[in-house]
Amino acid sequence: MKTTLHKATTRGYANHGWLKSYHTFSFGGYHNPERNHFGVLRVLNDDEVSESKGFGSHPHDNMEIVSIPLEGDLEHKDSMGNTTIIKEGDVQVMSAGTGIYHSEYNKNLDKPVKFLQIWMFPNQRNVVPRYDQIAIRDIAKQNEFYQILSPNPNDQGVWVHQEAWFHLGQFNQGISSEYTLKKEGNGVYAFVIEGNVELNGFNLDKRDGLGIWETNKLKLTSNSESKVLLMEIPMALPRIGR
Template sequence: MKTVLHKADTRGYANHGWLLSRHTFSFANYFDPTRMQFGALRVLNDDQVAGGQGFGSHPHQNMEIISIPLEGDLEHKDSMGNVTVIKEGDVQVMSAGTGIIHSEYNKNKDKEVKFFQIWVFPNQEDVKPRYDQISIADLKKKNQFYQILSPNPDDQGVWIHQDAWFHLGDFEAGKQDTYTIKKAGNGVYAFVIEGDVTINGQALNRRDGFGLTDIEQLTITADSDARVLLMEVPMIEE
């Protein structure tokens, strides 16, 4: 087993007034050559957007982009004609492919919106751009991981052009679960959304990231009530 630990307070930080963003991996003005990616996982941003503010229209190409809202309402508009709102309990995915232009704004003027923005390198370039969003309310399970993303359109959750699987876990203190790697050679990046957990002997706290490679499974124990995102991805190099 090989591991990499990214404590919450070591992340990149940007304060744009309307946007507070913490970057697990190099992004925009934050650059650390040792923190460019974890395999196919390229971006993991923890964003907080002020009321009525947001990201104006901007392009993406050849990237799988996943948004997981934590609080508030985020309005999305794109060049494919989609106008939607995502909120806590939803998962949004875009395959940028040959090119897409979109904007994201806090729909509410009186409260913040908080969400994770995640980028994954695709295994196919120049695909037709695609947008989807789902509610995960009916997928949730207590004290065990449940799938929210996979490579297969027929599987549970959203899908992307990559051999990647994302799972969420909502745990009560003292509970334990084991996750088994879906594809040999893949690694898993665990991100603690809330609470304190121990994964394969490593104690982790809120917003810590922990990457594991050369494993077949991992075991998580909740040291408090906790929520964890597991991102299994191929260990590619860019």
């Protein structure tokens, strides 16, 4: 088993006034050559957008983009004609493919929006752009990991152009749970959204991250009320042509 530990306090940080963002991997003005990606996981941003503020229309291409709201409501608009609201209990996915423009705004007048923004390199380039969102509160389970993303359009959760599986877990204190990887050669990046847990011998606090690979099973014990995101992803970057 190999591991890489990213404590919450070691992340990059950007304060733009209306946007406060912690970067697990190099992003924008934060560059750390030792943290450019973990396998195909390229971006893990922990964002807070102020009231009545947001990201204006901007482009993406050839990236799988996942948003997981933690608090508040975020309005999404894109060049495919979608206008939606995502909020805590939802998950959103965009396959940017050949190119897409979108904007994200906090339309609330009285509270900020907090959400995780996650980017993955795809296993296919120049696919037709697509957008989807689901209410994962409908499939949530207590004290075990439940799937919110996979490579299969017919499986539980949203789907992406990548051999990736995401699971969320909400645990009471003292609960233990195991996770078995879906595909040989994959690794897992675990991110503690809330609480304190022990994962494969590592003590992790709120917003800590732990990358694990060359193993087929994880064991988690929750030391408090906790919420954890597991992102199973290929460790090798895709070799795909244009």
